[in-house]
Amino acid sequence: MPAPPTIYIVCSDRGRNGKTLLARVLTDHLLIDERDPFCFDLSAPEGALRAYFPGRTALIDINDENTRAKLFDIILSRTGRDYVIDVPGAQFARFCEAAADNTLPAAARAKGYRICVLFVVDRDPASLKTAVALEEMLEPDLLVPVVNRFVGSSLPEGVPGPVVTLEKLEGEVRVLVSNRRFSFRSYLLGDDAGVPARLRAQLKNFLHGVLGGLRNLEPAMSLQSLHEADL
Secondary structure (H helix, E strand, O other), rough: OOOOEEEEEEEOOOOOHHHHHHHHHHHHHHHHOOOOOOOEEEOOOOOOOOOOOOHHHOOOOOOOHHHHHHHHEEEHHOOOOOOEOOOEEEEHHHHHHHHHHHHHHHHHHOOOOOOEEEEEEOHHHHHHHHHHHHHHHHOOOOHHHHHHHOOOOOOOOOOOOOOOOEOEEEEEHHHHOOOOOOOOOHOOHHHHHHOOOOHHHHHHHHHHHHHHOOOOOHHHHHHHHHHHHHH
């Protein structure tokens, strides 16, 4: 039996800490898993995520009433598929406000969705407090803390449940994966011709860390659903 459609919200209260990078790997992971995710890029007008998935990404200005309404209208009217929402740090508060105004959690669940929040916990301890407050507000099926080794994190060791880790990408590897022509999906499916041999170990280490966490999301959400069904 296929898993229920899921709304993945990739976010943080801080900027430049790997959210779009994570949203890219998540989208490619879902595609490899034969899901059909559609993405919303809230970084208008830049379109950071849309640059990598132009055919399956809508660019949303969360500060504009009309385009903001489009985000929620599409999710609630075009059901049955996964959605990935990439929320820039600068738009985080506005997105949370809009989600509350549109009663997103209740409306989405009424349409059969699950909600999974991937929150990049920055190195400032206030970021961890924001993650806790967000979980209380949205009440997602699963809130997953994300650690970016490149920027640091205030997340303590040994927290229960899944954790996604972004290992450091530096130098040539960072430049390589930032290229709009680079596809994590193609690389994972065996097309490594564009990756010099000297860079593959660092890229492999990065993907091992992030995919290890992403693969735990579905089992964790399934267990949560079973737990709620028993209550």
